[in-house]
Amino acid sequence: MATHQIKLTVNGTAREAQVESRLLLVHLLREEFRLTGTHIGCDTTHCGACTVLLDGQPVKSCTVLAVQADGRKLMTVEGLEKEGKLHPLQEGFTEKHGLQCGYCTPGMLMTGCALLERNRNPSEQDIREAISGNLCRCTGYVNIVKAVQYAAERMR
Amino acid sequence: MIPSAFDYHAPATIPEAVALLKEYGDTAKVLSGGQSLLPMLKLRLGQAEHLVDIGRIPGLEYVKEEGGMLRIGGCTRESVLEASELVRTRYPILLDTAKVIADPLVRNRATVGGNLAHGDPGNDHPATMLALGAQVVAVGPKGERVIPVDQFFLGLFTTALQPDEILTEIRIPIPPRHSGGAYFKLERKVGDYATAAAAAQVTLSTSGVVEHCGIGLTNAGPTPIKATAAEAHLRGKKPDAATLGEAARIASQAASPSADRRGTVEYKREMARVMAVRALKKAVERAGGN
Numbered sequence: 143m144a145t146h147q148i149k150l151t152v153n154g155t156a157r158e159a160q161v162e163s164r165l166l167l168v169h170l171l172r173e174e175f176r177l178t179g180t181h182i183g184c185d186t187t188h189c190g191a192c193t194v195l196l197d198g199q200p201v202k203s204c205t206v207l208a209v210q211a212d213g214r215k216l217m218t219v220e221g222l223e224k225e226g227k228l229h230p231l232q233e234g235f236t237e238k239h240g241l242q243c244g245y246c247t248p249g250m251l252m253t254g255c256a257l258l259e260r261n262r263n264p265s266e267q268d269i270r271e272a273i274s275g276n277l278c279r280c281t282g283y284v285n286i287v288k289a290v291q292y293a294a295e296r297m298r
Numbered sequence: 299m300i301p302s303a304f305d306y307h308a309p310a311t312i313p314e315a316v317a318l319l320k321e322y323g324d325t326a327k328v329l330s331g332g333q334s335l336l337p338m339l340k341l342r343l344g345q346a347e348h349l350v351d352i353g354r355i356p357g358l359e360y361v362k363e364e365g366g367m368l369r370i371g372g373c374t375r376e377s378v379l380e381a382s383e384l385v386r387t388r389y390p391i392l393l394d395t396a397k398v399i400a401d402p403l404v405r406n407r408a409t410v411g412g413n414l415a416h417g418d419p420g421n422d423h424p425a426t427m428l429a430l431g432a433q434v435v436a437v438g439p440k441g442e443r444v445i446p447v448d449q450f451f452l453g454l455f456t457t458a459l460q461p462d463e464i465l466t467e468i469r470i471p472i473p474p475r476h477s478g479g480a481y482f483k484l485e486r487k488v489g490d491y492a493t494a495a496a497a498a499q500v501t502l503s504t505s506g507v508v509e510h511c512g513i514g515l516t517n518a519g520p521t522p523i524k525a526t527a528a529e530a531h532l533r534g535k536k537p538d539a540a541t542l543g544e545a546a547r548i549a550s551q552a553a554s555p556s557a558d559r560r561g562t563v564e565y566k567r568e569m570a571r572v573m574a575v576r577a578l579k580k581a582v583e584r585a586g587g588n
Contacts, residue, residue: 163306275401
């Protein structure tokens with residue numbers, strides 16, 4: 143079966159890989175690039191733990207082929223911190239106790255990041271809608287919403 | 299989960315894509331947004347030796363009015379449809395539909411063409427397109443043909459598309475004045491398939507009677523259902539509460555859902571009625587009636 147030489151940008155760095163057609167994007171990130179911040183949760187397009195930004199848009203990386211990311215820009219949770227400084231969302235999740243077990247957190251952060259890039263003043267409803275494809279079984283979402291609001295305020 | 303091995307192809311043009319499909323026949327599947335196909339391949343509910351990715355073909359993503367039709371490119375992402383000013387101001391039924399498909403992350407990848415071409419009666423666009431009287435444009439080795447959407451859904455996961463045809467465009471006749479439409483979906487949670495859902499599109503005459511109407515049902519049988527008897531019942535009548543209620547009851551009789559964890563047959567048929575009433579009332583309201 144065919145393999146493909148792909149080139150993509152991951153968190154601002156140009157990367158290349160030789161991938162099998164069927165390789166999923168989440169496996170490329172975790173196993174080839176060793177970016178294990180992106181989690182595999184349900185592996186069935188439901189939970190959003192594997193959310194990454196593909197050309198700035200949050201997508202479920204368990205449901206994208208690695209080869210489909212050829213030529214594209216990716217951002218993973220590892221790309222949030224800049225020069226040792228946490229992203230306001232990461233601070234928000236810490237300050238507002240936006241996580242307990244932490245499994246959903248990388249996906250929540252990426253979805254939150256995309257939301258705040260297009261809307262610095264989201265309503266609670268906007269936040270809840272944006273994260274409706276990211277499941278959390280610990281927090282009941284209340285503190286996640288607060289964490290995103292905290293970050294929004296910091297970024298305005 | 300890892301799908302069985304396949305070869306991925308990324309044609310740059312529609313003719314190239316059609317040539318690949320012709321070459322590989324029914325061992326190939328068209329990959330659009332992949333939000334239904336990839337989960338099926340991962341679960342090994344489906345198999346393909348070749349995936350032909352039409353997502354890299356330029357010019358298949360647009361929403362525009364032209365030649366009396368609203369034209370939606372086959373590879374238009376649901377999120378693009380949702381954000382379209384044209385859709386938001388002139389086609390609220392399409393916004394109703396797009397925003398209840400799966401979840402926002404899936405909608406960043408999923409395409410309108412894929413939602414139809416997959417032939418899943420649980421998908422949401424089919425009922426809406428049935429209500430709107432849409433047409434589907436298919437391109438194959440012999441060129442282009444236009445398929446009325448009420449002849450498109452042949453069976454469970456089976457459409458009128460040939461294995462070497464690609465759905466390139468959806469055409470919706472621009473509704474005349476005093477038209478309105480709505481889509482209502484009952485789902486257990488975000489991302490679920492409909493327990494029941496209904497689409498309704500109506501056009502009122504100047505005297506306020508229903509001149510034209512279309513009603514579609516989601517997840518109410520092996521294919522999306524066009525509730526023709528209910529449509530006939532409404533035509534020529536004043537859309538008062540009793541008439542809409544009776545039309546919805548007739549529409550729900552066209553439903554033949556299967557029992558599953560979303561409910562019993564009786565419950566689902568009753569919910570189809572409730573969704574149809576709500577969709578009809580909203581459609582009439584949007585058409586400028588009461």
